[in-house]
Amino acid sequence: MGGMYKEQNFNFSENMDFETVIGLEVHLQLNTATKIFCGCRNVFGVEANTCVCPVCLGLPGSLPVLNRDVLFSGIKVGLALNCSINTFVKFDRKNYYYPDLPKGYQISQYDFPIAKAGFLPVMTGGQEKRIGITRAHLEEDAGKLIHDDAINATLVDYNRTGTPLVEIVSEPDMRSADEAYDYLTTLKLALQYLNVSDCDMEKGSLRCDANVSIRSRGETKLGTKTELKNMNSFSAVKRAIDFEVARQTRLVIAGESIVQQTLLWNEEKGITIPMRSKEQAHDYRYFPEPDLVPFTLTEAEIDKVRCGLPELPYARLHRLIEKLGVSEYDGTIIVQDKTFADFFESALALGVDVKKLCNWMNGPLMKELNDRKCRLGDLKLTPGMLVELINKVEDGTVSNLAGKEILAEVVATGRKIEDIIKEKGLTQVSDEALIGKIVDEIILKNPQVVEQVRSGKANAAGFLVGQAMKQMQGKANPKIINEFIQRRITNV
Amino acid sequence: MDLFNLTANQLLTMISSGQISAADVLSSVRVRQQAVGQKTNAFIRTYDETGNGAAFPVPIGIKDNICVKGREVTCASKILKGFRPPYDAAVVEKIKASGGIVLGSLNMDEFAFGSSTESSSYGIVRNPWDLGCVPGGSSGGSAAAVAAGEAVWAIGSDTGGSIRQPASFCGVVGLKPTYGRVSRYGLIAFGSSLDQIGPITKDTTDCARLLGILAGFDHRDSTSVDLPVPDYTKSLDRHVRGLRVGIPKEYFIDGIQPSVLAAVQAAIDFYKKEGALICEISLPHTEYAVATYYIVATAEASSNLARFDGVEYGLRAVPSRPRKAGIVDMYEETRAKGFGNEAKRRIMLGTYVLSAGYYDAYYLRAQKARTLIKNDLDKAFLDCDVILSPTAPTTAFRIGEKTNDPLSMYLSDIFTIPANLAGIPAISLPCGFDEKNLPIGLQLMAAPFAEERLLAAAFAYEQAHGWHVQRAKL
Structure with a gap:
């Protein structure tokens, strides 16, 4: 719509600070x-x-x-x-x-x-x-x-x-x-x-x-424009504009005038061609x-169309932040895809901690989508399944790590979470007698580390937890292991 | 008896009473066409359709700018040579549904650009009343075919008088319906805001009958109007008492052939004698009609004809020596070879009036003038029921007489153009003969969708005079 864009060549010489x-x-x-x-x-x-x-x-x-x-x-x-x-x-x-x-x-x-x-x-x-x-x-x-x-x-x-x-x-x-x-x-x-x-x-x-x-910065009139065509992605648009701004700037600095014309972006060469x-x-x-x-x-x-309009991302983000307690960071990611945001809201309505849900969706779930180069609508995962999974992690039935494994499996197969847990034996061990026995063994094997823990070196306890976890093939509840270690060491 | 000389209405009566069969009619018309076709050159091509078993399959000729499925349609232009549309025009569907038989395609001025049918790339059409004269145009083939008995009915199209002026020149009845009354779907457009398809017949009774077949809403044409179609034959009435007949003073100008003026004056006298109220009216913007028309119509035509570029169908000329980019060479060569002079003239004119810097001075101003002309007519119809005038300033002119003088050719549509600009219905019917025994046409115009009033007024005059039973001797 060339007619709506009034431009002119003006004298750039006084000011070499340009605005695009x-x-x-x-x-x-x-x-x-x-x-x-x-x-x-x-x-x-x-x-x-x-x-x-x-x-x-x-x-x-x-x-x-x-x-x-x-x-x-x-x-x-x-x-x-x-x-x-x-x-x-x-x-x-x-x-x-x-x-x-x-x-x-x-x-x-x-x-x-x-x-x-x-x-x-x-x-x-x-x-x-x-x-x-x-x-x-x-x-x-x-x-x-x-x-x-x-x-x-x-x-x-x-x-x-x-x-x-x-x-x-x-x-x-x-x-x-x-x-x-x-x-x-x-x-x-x-x-x-x-x-x-x-x-x-x-x-x-x-x-x-x-x-x-x-x-020139501060100038209110528009300069002579060029029209860029043939960009086939948003990043190509960005690159083409950057190239064109650099080209125009060079021309102006060299004292040449810009010709109004249409330029085609050449993706391979990364240049614009008239x-x-x-x-x-x-x-x-x-x-x-x-x-x-x-x-x-x-x-x-017109009103009928207006009434049928969906909530737009901008309004949705504000609602997620103000009404549902989502952080701006999480909300911005969630509203980037309508299906994703719809999923989020459905899941939240089923009863799950909002921050935990954000972390699971923007973390492991997003990773699954990116790895598989697919969209949420393509998967068999339902909001109910995700909530079930998050709650199982929260109540200690499965570990956080096992939770991610289960998510990958659900995403791939759409199978029931219960079945996956059973089949893979992912239930977290919370048997205190067993955990106590293993913790005792670890403490005996690592006297120096125990000493470090006693002297207040926090990281040292983590090593002991890791050793115990390894012993139990990752199935133990890390919270319980940690409790035992702290108790044993301070008691001894 | 020569069946080809009769009207559909007469033939139907004879078929109903068992005197003749429908097949007799068809064969009479076909034999006649073969006998005189070379003299008139009314048909570009004929077909051997046999009909769908209707009681009376009326043999009908179709102007060569209306699509008939699977039949070549060319607008009498070289550029469309070989183009066979994969669909029937809305009016052709209606004709076929009514049992009518499509006899063939009728000659015309190339793309309907003309008033004499001399610009056809299939040769000029000759007036059955005098083979040295033109039949008028652009539906010259349609009018000549009906006048010569080569078709019982014919379909024409009217953008600025292209049904009425040839009907006038050939001594037959032609009606341009209200814009939107007949679907334009399948009519190859000339001036889209002006074009209407209409009937050409031997008398008003047949005209009413054929109009009833053609008229009606069509969802495929956004300019078509959703109004019920009355039985037009019921409107035919000999009585004109109380009918208000407007005589526009701006139409009775110097330069009208005296015998035409006398015949039209006699028609006015007739209506007066029969009890009609004659009132002089004024249509003050009439003088701008021709100029307005030639801007609006050519602007639309220049765009409508852009599709004839050699890419999809029709002629594709390949230049022997490349001059520019390949595709541009092909366009230029195809259009240079495919279009005749008048088509080129109008494309250039229309392109010019739409060009940047000229649009306001020409196209926009013409649209304003068009509104003024329409307002004149709307106002006039508050005071009168029909407006009476000659259809054309003269009777048929000699072949070649105006081919080198486009402006004088354009002026032969001076009385017919306003009806197209205003979108109102208008009819031309025979009202006598001049000193050379050439037919004279009387035009009646009416308010939008007042075709019944038009037909009634025409019928009353026709029945009292009998010009319509005179036949050209061929």
């Missing part, structure tokens, strides 16, 4: 059951040109019909980003030629985006910053070009044509690549909570372009789409 200015454009594929203007299934990864019809193929004579679900998803996104919703729903044609665009124009929203003038609170650099949202508008995605070297030709897959998109345009409010990264992760999280998209950059369901410029100027000289000739009649949404319709 970044605005981001995020394209999000919506996960509605069908496409935006036809009844074709909206799916990814199926055989080429199997989810197509005369409408999304742009065949002569076909006409678009707006999918209402897309509209409501757009409103959801707008409300979640604290935008005002345009009740006047209107679409426009954006005209340009490209083989993946079968009608020769893209149906989009120009002067009446579904949402405008909002903001997203982002935790960045240890504090909260509001990033302005200029607008969010609905449009159709284009097809996909496939270059086939074997037959030296370009093929087109039209399955993606007509996939609903919402384009979220931020204000140029970010001041570093890290802020841009934090904005993107926060935005993605909010969108995942809304369940409007799978937000998968690898599948292309989330795409991001960055507008980058620099200016697009050919020919491809940039677009006059999209926007005009109202005559095939879709504009209409007006009622406030009641």
Whole structure:
């Protein structure tokens, strides 16, 4: 949306302390059951040109019909980003030629985006910053070009044509690549909570372009921007911005001017490369789409969407901290994944210590997920099972170490905790007679260490506990061993 | 008796009474088509459909910009050569469901850009009343086919007069319905906000019958309006007493052919004599209609025709010598070879008026003028029921007479364009012959969805005069 970003070249010479200015454009594929203007299934990864019809193929004579679900998803996104919703729903044609665009124009929203003038609170650099949202508008995605070297030709897959998109345009409010990264992760999280998209950059369901410029610190006007495209991960966005800021800074220091242009990020080389100027000289000739009649949404319709909005991560974090006694550190981790946070709250409701639950979820459970590269929803573990396990550790039935082993087993197989404990013999030994006998043996074998304990060397007792544990193949209750050691040594 | 000269209504009566069979009708029309087809060039291609067993399968010709499943459709352009749509247009579904037989595809101005059917890449169409004259356009093939008896009914499309002006030139009845009355699904778009599909028939009774088949809501066309479809044949009434007939003074300008003016004046006198109330009205923004139309229609057309790029279907020209990037060369070569001059002219015009820096001065201003023209008509319909005028300033002109003068060609739509800009229904019916025995057309316009009123007023005039029973001698 070039027109919304007024910039100019100014005299940098007096001040060599630069500030980076970044605005981001995020394209999000919506996960509605069908496409935006036809009844074709909206799916990814199926055989080429199997989810197509005369409408999304742009065949002569076909006409678009707006999918209402897309509209409501757009409103959801707008409300979640604290935008005002345009009740006047209107679409426009954006005209340009490209083989993946079968009608020769893209149906989009120009002067009446579904949402405008909002903001997203982002935790960045240890504090909260509001990033302005200029607008969010609905449009159709284009097809996909496939270059086939074997037959030296370009093929087109039209399955993606007509996939609903919402384009979220931020204000140029970010001041570093890290802020841009934090904005993107926060935005993605909010969108995942809304369940409007799978937000998968690898599948292309989330795409991001960055507008980058620099200016002297203290300057209020915007410098000449460049637009960065072709980044396929958030970290690539970060690297591309860092590269571009460095490039622009070098140019300015060398006394050269920055040319407004579109640059493509080359992941392998780690550099940005200008697009050919020919491809940039677009006059999209926007005009109202005559095939879709504009209409007006009622406030009641918008309120209905508002009432159906889920609690967003930002609000959830505050509630976890204020109402449930979760620490900010733990809460921040927990809300990073909606399923994870839902799991946490379900478990907490079953009756378990909140700190212990946080430790188990953000510790051993998170490790299991990371090791297996999976998400909580993929596992057979239920909140009830985790609570059962934590409570078994707490009441001493199994040791902490055995607890982790059991968790790994449950995650892998989904078997009953009781069965695993029985089968692996993981029940913690609390038999005082047995433990007493072993502790006595250890004390006799290690007189020097006992002496050290007596003289107040705390670590020395740990060694004795370890020896006793080893003797009992780790099954003894370490609390009881410790008690015996302390008692025996002070009594002797 | 030459069955091809009769109306569907007459034929149905004869079939019902057992005088003839439906097969007799079909064969009469097909024989006629073979006999005179080379003279008129009304059909681009014909099919051998036999019908689905309906009591009276009306033989119908379809304009070549309306999709018939599995049949080539080209908009009379080289660029769509070989394109066979995998689906039926909504109106074709309705025609087939009614038992109608699709005879073939009718010739037209390329992409409906024209008023004479001289811009077809399948050759010019000739007026059955005088083979040296044009049949009008862009639905020239549709009007000529009905006038010549090559089809009992024909389907046309009307963006700025493309049904009414050729109906006028060929001495038949043509109706442009209210915008949204007939689904545009399957009509290859010219000016999406102006296009309507409508009937071309020998008289108003058939027109009412065919309109009833074509009309109706279609969820696939967002501009289609969900209103019940009345039985239009029930609206036909000889009485016009009390009918308020508006005569727009801005339409009676210098340059109207005197015999046309005289015939229209006689029609006004008829309505007056029959007890209608004649009132002079003013449509003050009429003078901006043609300019407004040529901005709105070409803007939409430039975008609508962008899809003809050689990628998916139709013509793909491969340049012998690469000049630019491969794909751009292909686009340019395909469009240069595929489009005729008038299509190129309109694409350039439309692209220009939408371009950065010109949009406000042209497109936006035209939209404002369009609103003013619509407001004029809305206001007029507070005072009158129908608005009466000539359909065109002249009768059919000679082939080649205006091909080098696009502006004078554009002006032949001067009386028909306002109905498209305002989205209101309008009909053209025969109202006499000029000194060269060429048909003259009378246009009636009415408020949105007042097609019944239009048909009733037309029927009363038609029944009292009998111009509609005259046939071209071929």
